[in-house]
Amino acid sequence: MQQLAKIHAAKPERRTIVFLSAPPGTGKSTLTTFWEYLSRQDADLPEIQTLPMDGFHYYNRWLEAHHLRACKGVPETFDVDKLAENLRQVRLARRPGRSTTDSGTTRWNTLLSSRRRS
Template sequence: MQQHQRAAFLQAGFGKARLAHGACLRRSAPRRPALTCRAQQVVSGSCYEDIIESLADRALRGADASGRRRIIGIAGGPGSGKSTLALAVVASLNARRPGSAAVLPMDGFHYYRRELDAMSDPKEAHARRGAPWTFDAAKFVGAVARVRGAGAGEVVRVPSFDHGVGDPVEADIAIPAEAAVVVVEGNYVLLPDAPWSSLLPLLDEAWFVDCPLDTAMERVFQRQTGIGLAPEVSRVRIATNDRPNAELIAASKHRATLLVPSTVPFRSGRGAAA
């Protein structure tokens, strides 16, 4: 990270860890006009299944109209339901046309634990894992650029994240050549700070999963305690990491072309997407 970028992170309260240099973009890709809030819409539906299907329709229409791969970014804070939405839209598209869609998640671009150990304040780096500076943003942008610039018949492989081990798994996800729609999903897809800001010009559309902050944080609490974290530890983690990250992410939602509500219940009767 360049010095002025690191300073900006520190001023925003992201801690004192020194971010290692990310990988350079492996190839150049066509630049696209940056999306702005002027085209922003709010999607609606009587249930979450309707929202999923309408978004799948929208993605497919765009791909058919352009005749080329369509890349859609989905951003949202922790607990907003962005991963649920991305997987559901892709599942709907693949049910209609097998192999037509794929997800490229941001999770695989966490810095490895050994890289956090090498930062100037390893304790803080591990405690703040999930903050923007604990991801290899340049590597993430590079992967999206490779998907955008992929030639005919080219399969692009990207990393996944093993939550059991706590580290990425390189080249674990294949973006097939026939995928007409690729959904790029992650907290910081719309962040205006470099190098994250290089993502938006690579996207055809950007969707923001809009969820009340307190609702999202309660979902995070339920998730963390559900896997065995002590309630008091979860509350501290949320207050010192998850909530500040969510506030930062919410400040970028005006950069999306579409707002997707996250509190609409499913027709099946289960709660809203989380």
Template sequence: MCEIDSDIAAVLELVERTDSRKDQRKMIGIAGPPGSGKSTLAEQIVARLNARKPGQAALVPMDGFHLDNEALDRAGLRPIKGAPQTFDAHGFVAKVAELRARGITKNFPLFDRNADRTLRDAGTVGSEATIIVVEGNYLLLQQPPWAELRNLLDATVLLKPSFEILEERLIDRWVSHGLSAEEAFQKAHGNDLRNARHVLENSMPADLTLTPVHRQPV
């Protein structure tokens, strides 16, 4: 069994043995630093769950809660976009809390990477969904208001590759976006790896910790 299949199996087993709270959806958080593969894993988990029972699972990424570039410019935060303080953390916590209730249809924002902007209400959790997979870098941060998420999630997963693996993956990512090797190195060692170190050093323990070791695309 390859690494990604093993990780998927471990998370699906966690989902299976996690109980939801009365009249509420089962909330699963998948956290990890940039380049850890959390988005790919979360997408695979939702796809596997929906293959078993269509519509039962929905994916809610944290990236939809990026602050708009105009707000970042006013606050002087545009150069560090992607750091914890460049997200609407309070809005994200409130939305996760809102999504817990079963049997309701709710919209949430998504992030358009090509346009580098948030799309309001572009995502939808249907009323039939009973499992929500929330993914993002900062789901387990110990600092408020991020720390409030831990009590809203029924089970959590933390992807925790070595710093060296993260560096390799992030450089590969920027090269795949058309940057030269030197430009990719500088880009990775800017916000990405600073934020990765922050996640690795300041996240609370998860119910399941995975340690990817391969240099697979993320």
């Protein structure tokens, strides 16, 4: 958390995006949820929000058509274009988690709810 705070302090006007990669079931979601909690407890820490990759799996019918359903979770099963578009939209927003009124921005909650469902 201190390292993230230092990175953020160097350019506070910009978001810092961290990608966390590990095998399934190793605690990535638990860790990032804990980071979110910690960031809310200390005003000196930057605000953290999690964007889980699970919401970016291709639909099961696509996975089945490409013979990938059995290995759901490997990189090829994610809609990276959809993730990239969501990250672009987040970059346009003033701050993650804050409502914006500009026509070129989207609310973070809308981005989360617009992710593909499996």
